[in-house]
Amino acid sequence: MGLKYLDPTNIIISFLSEDYYYQKAPDVKKLKTIEEINQKIKDGNAVVVTAREMTRIVQENGAGKAAEEVDVVTTGTFGAMCSSGAFFNFGHSDPPIKMSRTYINGVEAYSGLAAVDAYLGATQPHRNPDIGLDYGGAHLLEDLIRGKEVELVAEAYGTDCYPRTDVHTFLSLENLNQATMINPRNCYQNYAAATNSTEETIYTYMGTLLPQMGNVSYSSAGELSPLLNDPYFQTIGLGTRIFLCGSQGYIIGEGTQHATEGERRNGVPVGSAGTLMLKGDMKKMDADYIRGATMPKYGPTLYVGAGIPIPVLNEEIARRTGVSDAEIACKIYDYGTPRRDRPAVMETNYEELRTGKIEINGNEVQTSPLSSFKKALEIAEELKKWIDNGEFFLTSPVENLPSSGFTVQPLEIKRPSIMVRDLKSKTAITARAEEAISEVARKMVDNNINHLPVVDHAGRLMGIVTSWDIAQAVAKDSQKLTEIMTKKVIVAMEDEPVEVIARRIDKHEISGVPIVDRNNLVKGMITAEDISRLICSQNNEEGD
Amino acid sequence: MKAWLNFSPSIVSKTVISDLIKNFDVTFNILRADITPKGGKMLIEISGSEAEKGIKYMEKEGIQLNPIKKVVKKDEDKCMDCGECISLCPVKAIKMEEDWSVELDNQKCIGCGFCTTSCPTKAIKIAD
Numbered sequence: 001m002g003l004k005y006l007d008p009t010n011i012i013i014s015f016l017s018e019d020y021y022y023q024k025a026p027d028v029k030k031l032k033t034i035e036e037i038n039q040k041i042k043d044g045n046a047v048v049v050t051a052r053e054m055t056r057i058v059q060e061n062g063a064g065k066a067a068e069e070v071d072v073v074t075t076g077t078f079g080a081m082c083s084s085g086a087f088f089n090f091g092h093s094d095p096p097i098k099m100s101r102t103y104i105n106g107v108e109a110y111s112g113l114a115a116v117d118a119y120l121g122a123t124q125p126h127r128n129p130d131i132g133l134d135y136g137g138a139h140l141l142e143d144l145i146r147g148k149e150v151e152l153v154a155e156a157y158g159t160d161c162y163p164r165t166d167v168h169t170f171l172s173l174e175n176l177n178q179a180t181m182i183n184p185r186n187c188y189q190n191y192a193a194a195t196n197s198t199e200e201t202i203y204t205y206m207g208t209l210l211p212q213m214g215n216v217s218y219s220s221a222g223e224l225s226p227l228l229n230d231p232y233f234q235t236i237g238l239g240t241r242i243f244l245c246g247s248q249g250y251i252i253g254e255g256t257q258h259a260t261e262g263e264r265r266n267g268v269p270v271g272s273a274g275t276l277m278l279k280g281d282m283k284k285m286d287a288d289y290i291r292g293a294t295m296p297k298y299g300p301t302l303y304v305g306a307g308i309p310i311p312v313l314n315e316e317i318a319r320r321t322g323v324s325d326a327e328i329a330c331k332i333y334d335y336g337t338p339r340r341d342r343p344a345v346m347e348t349n350y351e352e353l354r355t356g357k358i359e360i361n362g363n364e365v366q367t368s369p370l371s372s373f374k375k376a377l378e379i380a381e382e383l384k385k386w387i388d389n390g391e392f393f394l395t396s397p398v399e400n401l402p403s404s405g406f407t408v409q410p411l412e413i414k415r416p417s418i419m420v421r422d423l424k425s426k427t428a429i430t431a432r433a434e435e436a437i438s439e440v441a442r443k444m445v446d447n448n449i450n451h452l453p454v455v456d457h458a459g460r461l462m463g464i465v466t467s468w469d470i471a472q473a474v475a476k477d478s479q480k481l482t483e484i485m486t487k488k489v490i491v492a493m494e495d496e497p498v499e500v501i502a503r504r505i506d507k508h509e510i511s512g513v514p515i516v517d518r519n520n521l522v523k524g525m526i527t528a529e530d531i532s533r534l535i536c537s538q539n540n541e542e543g544d
Numbered sequence: 545m546k547a548w549l550n551f552s553p554s555i556v557s558k559t560v561i562s563d564l565i566k567n568f569d570v571t572f573n574i575l576r577a578d579i580t581p582k583g584g585k586m587l588i589e590i591s592g593s594e595a596e597k598g599i600k601y602m603e604k605e606g607i608q609l610n611p612i613k614k615v616v617k618k619d620e621d622k623c624m625d626c627g628e629c630i631s632l633c634p635v636k637a638i639k640m641e642e643d644w645s646v647e648l649d650n651q652k653c654i655g656c657g658f659c660t661t662s663c664p665t666k667a668i669k670i671a672d
Contacts, residue, residue: 078624207628207662207664208628208632208658208662210631210632215631215632216631217628291624293664293665294664294666295664296662296664301664303624303626303664356631356640365631366630366631367630367631368628368629368630369626369627369628369630370627370628371626372624372626372644374625374643374644375625
């Protein structure tokens with residue numbers, strides 16, 4: 001096809017996807033202002049609906065009519081938000097102390113601040129390894145909000161002005177001068193869904209993932225989720241008053257890892273994208289809207305209840321708050337790959353995920369939300385009630401959240417990961433399944449090795465034998481190699497970083513793994529000894 | 545009927561269950577078993593026209609039988625209806641109700657314990 005025959009305007013049109021249509025429209029004439037809406041709230045005649053109700057209203061009456069009729073749309077989410085925590089001020093003891101290590105109920109709070117200030121992070125595990133992940137910062141935050149008494153232990157090096165070197169006492173939320181929740185990253189605009197293609201169950205921040213893509217977990221509140229209802233942050237920014245854990249809190253800016261340039265569909269991001277930094281007063285919070293939790297074998301995390309009111313200032317805002325679960329896409333990623341960039345398995349949407357099952361490669365797979373949709377609805381309803389009762393007024397942000405120019409940079413490791421293929425692996429010494437056990441024993445002794453992969457005629461991995469297996473074979477008088485070898489073999493691929501293999505060897509409590517290629521052909525062996533030797537040589541290089 | 549069977553060390557070597565199935569008209573399903581030479585427990589479901597007789601037989605043979613209504617118990621205060629457990633259930637005994645609350649079906653539950661170990665707030669426990 002000759003390009004010269006194409007009308008340039010046609011080219012542009014053909015490249016305009018549906019997304020273009022949804023991109024930020026030029027400033028639409030305002031139907032109403034935040035001041036006018038606040039006056040209506042004061043007069044008790046503002047029309048407030050939840051984002052879920054708004055979706056139906058826009059579907060039935062159109063965005064234009066909805067914009068005229070509705071003043072405020074309330075959103076809500078109740079999900080695991082690891083990047084949460086609180087600043088505490090304990091007040092001064094007599095004689096006073098400058099705390100340098102601080103533990104509350106056994107959970108360390110960072111106190112490299114002024115004398116009696118500390119920041120407690122939600123994912124900090126208990127200092128006692130026996131309790132560890134079962135009680136962490138998140139559980140402590142919930143206990144404080146529930147009014148429970150907690151134990152404070154602090155140590156210090158002692159100065160002329162702060163002579164005391166230790167503190168051991170008990171306190172509760174009311175004794176603290178300040179307990180200010182500051183969450184550096186909450187309310188992800190959208191998020192990935194997770195599955196696991198490997199042969200074993202894995203435990204992740206996306207919950208327990210069954211082998212062979214046995215389940216899918218997802219976390220966004222979809223059409224109720226705050227930032228999906230204002231995807232270009234036209235009404236949200238620094239100073240926006242919100243519902244935070246049952247109290248009136250504030251957005252204090254974009255959250256960490258805020259991103260604006262990702263792929264969008266129907267105007268809303270397909271991936272994680274925008275985030276919020278939130279602030280609230282723990283003394284005013286309600287324990288119904290916060291929960292300390294532990295993701296099994298992952299760690300503590302805080303379930304945060306947040307809701308943002310969106311003023312319906314014009315038709316465009318009305319249309320965007322009308323977004324439905326079916327229009328919000330997300331991708332399912334394979335968390336079986338323990339790397340930064342995980343492969344996407346497929347794209348789906350929240351309507352489909354919420355049915356409780358989804359089809360992956362022809363198989364029906366059950367889905368689990370990780371965030372509570374019931375609680376998210378409760379939050380949107382509660383915020384609606386506050387506004388209806390004239391207890392909550394909207395704010396104009398001092399500065400809107402940035403809606404362009406933000407990307408998330410990766411952390412580049414200056415000393416790159418050593419890959420399995422980079423290791424100086426000895427030539428692969430293997431045994432054939434039909435070899436005699438005495439022959440296999442001799443091979444091990446001759447080569448001074450303890451592991452021997454067993455292969456078929458084509459060199460494909462069938463199993464592995466260790467010197468211990470040989471000892472057992474002699475003790476039990478076994479004759480066949482196939483009887484004593486381990487058939488379910490944990491392996492390493494050539495393109496995996498050595499750190500990943502070290503974790504695998506540790507997790508399975510084994511001493512080495514065969515290296516195989518994509519066709520299961522044995523390429524060598526990597527042992528715990530090889531890895532410790534590698535670490536030693538790296539440390540020596542650094543010492544030079 | 546679902547029940548926990550408690551085996552004392554003296555009866556673990558007896559073939560009580562196979563004798564039960566041979567001699568009585570019962571449908572018998574083992575949902576969970578943890579029995580060693582030192583004794584142990586078995587979670588079973590028993591039905592059929594001679595279920596009552598079968599139960600009496602087991603008790604006579606020395607198996608202590610505790611009928612249960614609930615295989616698992618959910619602490620409603622701890623549960624936040626997130627739904628993390630739903631996709632982990634191998635027998636689809638957990639589902640999201642119309643009002644988005646999470647419900648356990650004790651009829652379907654086989655007590656595998658997957659939901660109990662995976663619950664972020666430890667709201668589900670195996671009932672004794």
